[in-house]
Amino acid sequence: MAVAAAQKNREMFAIKKSYSIENGYPSRRRSLVDDARFETLVVKQTKQSVLEEARARANDYTLTEEEVILQNAASESPEAEQAIQKAALLLRMRDGMGSLARILKTIDNYKGCVEHLETRPSQASGIQFDALVKVSMTRSNLLQLIRSLRQSTAFAGVNLLSDNISSKTPWFPRHASDLDNCNHLMTKFEPELDMNHPGFADKQYRERRKEIAEIAFAYKYGDSIPSITYTEVENSTWQRVFNTVLELMPKHACKEYKAAFGKLQEADIFVPHRIPQLDDVSNFLRKHTGFTLRPAAGLLTARDFLASLAFRVFQSTQYVRHNNSPFHTPEPDCIHELLGHIPLLADPNFAQFSQEIGLASLGASDSEIEKLSTVYWFTVEFGLCKENQQLKAYGAALLSSIGELLHALSDKPELRPFEPASTSLQPYQDQEYQPIYYVAESFDDAKDKFRRWVSTMSRPFEVRFNPHTERVEVLDSVEKLDTLIWQLNTEMLHLTNAVNKLRGSRFE
Ligand SMILES: [Fe+2]
Structure with a gap:
């Protein structure tokens, strides 16, 4: 019930915009961090407009977000309206303790039950006492009680506190099948909006990309991922990047990446002349670390993308970058996912680190999602690590982009030790190569530091993933x-x- 209500709230305040020129595109390179920031902004704007609409509808301009959520829950059905709701009210009493009798009488009039009452001298000027009252009563009566108390001149404020109506924790998937609801795209198919996109002027390319993206829209939990017959041009784009990675990998990639890359070659999945099929890759990963793939139609919202990692599911695009630009793509494509992300998702330690980021994101606040996305950016995408006193790359964006890889390992950028508390606040560079990279001692060390940092986050509960049921359990x-x-x-x-x-x- 609480989950259904939370899901409805999520829908009510859901993002109704997609990326557009107003967000700085088309000139920016797309990233998870930017998405998270955009999401925070849009959620805030959307909440504001939903509130304004609800206030206008009710002709009550004092309605708060909590009351709109309560109204929304009550309006689901006659049963929901009469359901007993626990709530906490904070009342600012102008005239001292004499107003307490009025509060109790009004609650009684609305057939409410007082479960807890406490008062304290108020710090606000002109107010003698603040009273916290916890009540239980039907939702419709609770709404009327708030209205009635507000009409009294004895109170300078009557606030419904949100903790008691389960609205503070954002909805999150509890089972792997719930990821069917986690495919919100930050962008529609928009190369045509982006003059710098290599496919901007190529109608045939845009149609092909759209055709492949349709597979992701139709995909449901439990389906096998449909194969794609890649064209000769697409396979040759893959081949050019694949051969470059093959050349640079021995010297610059971390040992875990190289080991998994070798296994993918042995399994005949990584070959130069053919783009691997996501279903084959997914089955390979399942055998090594339990990770699986889901096809994605484009860049997802940061919250949805990170949530899938909690279930050891990696949302992967399936379309290929434009052949005019084999070594650069402004958005993730399957070459980036396959050569950048897949090998390390087959490494047990790294897979665990990725899942920890995902688990930390479940129920996190918007600002925490921004921080987690920033950590993801500087580790999973652009991370460097130490190996026998030498610097190696493990970030997917480095391993799938020669230019940035060589820049990261040159003496030009600044290198800092990975510390989640400071890394999560570091502004990132989205126009050029990064001026700063973070170096992990090892995946184990990164995992330990990350765990310690995550324990300081605001979420009031702990979660764990049960691989037998594919369910996230809230340990409460x-x-x-x-x-x-x-x-x-x-x-x-x-x-x-x-x-x-x-x-x-x-x-x-
Ligand atoms: Fe990526």
């Missing part, structure tokens, strides 16, 4: 913790048995 009850302890005990038993057997075999 003793029963759920009991289940987790039971599972950990089973794992500990296997570990203890294994240690004992190894010890025993050493003395035989």
Whole structure:
């Protein structure tokens, strides 16, 4: 019920705009960080216009966001209107404790039950006391109670606090199948809006890109990913980039990338003359780290993209960059996903790091999504790491772009140690190469630092992914913790048995 209401709120305040010239495009390179910022802005604007509409409809210009959400929940059905709602009200009392009797009488009139009451001297001028009252009553009566109290001159303010109507935590997917709802695009198909897009003047290219994107729109959880018969031109674009990566990889890529790349070659998935099919890649990843792919029609909202990582699902585009520009693409395409992201998603440590970013994003605030996207940008896309005192690349945008790779490893940019608290606030460069890169000691070290930083975020609950059910569990009850302890005990038993057997075999 709470999930349904939260989902409805999400829809109510959903992004109704897509990227446009007003966001600085077409001149900017698209990125997850920029998307997150745009999302924050649009959600704020959309909320404001939804509020203004609701206030005009109700002819009540004092309505708050919480009240609009409450009204919305009450208007679902006659049953929803009569459902019992717990709520907290903050009342600013002008005339001292005498007003308490009025509050209690009014709550009683609306058949409400007072569950908690506390007062304290107010810090606001002209107000004697603030009262916090927790009540439970039907939604329709609660709305009337608020209106009635507001009409009294005894109160300088009557506020419904949002915590008690479950509106603070943004909706997030609980099961891998919920990712069917996480395909919100920040952009429609827009090369025609972007004069700098290599496909801007090529109608045939735009139609082909659209045809491939349709597959993603139709895709549902559990489907296998349809194959694409790539054209000779598309395969030759792949081949040019593939051969360059092959040449630069031995010297500049981290060892985990090289190892996984080799396995993809052995599996006959990475070959020079043919673009790999996403379904084959997805099956390969499943065997190595449990990651799978979902086709994406373009750049998704940061929240949706990060949420999918929590389920070990990587949303991948399937179309190919324009053949006039094989070494640069202003948006992600399948060459970037395949050569940049896929090898490391087959590495257990890196896969875990990616999933941690995804899990941290579930239910995070808009500003936290911006910070997580910035961390993603400087690690998964542009990250460098140390290997035997040498600098290596692990970021997908580096490994799939020769120019930026060589720049990152030259003496031109500034290198800083990866520290999530400062990295998450670092403005990034989206016009030229990055002037700053962050260096991780190792994936393990990056994971540890990231975990410590994430624990300082505002979300009031912890989540974990259950791979058996493909479900994200919110650890918010003793029963759920009991289940987790039971599972950990089973794992500990296997570990203890294994240690004992190894010890025993050493003395035989
Ligand atoms: Fe990427």
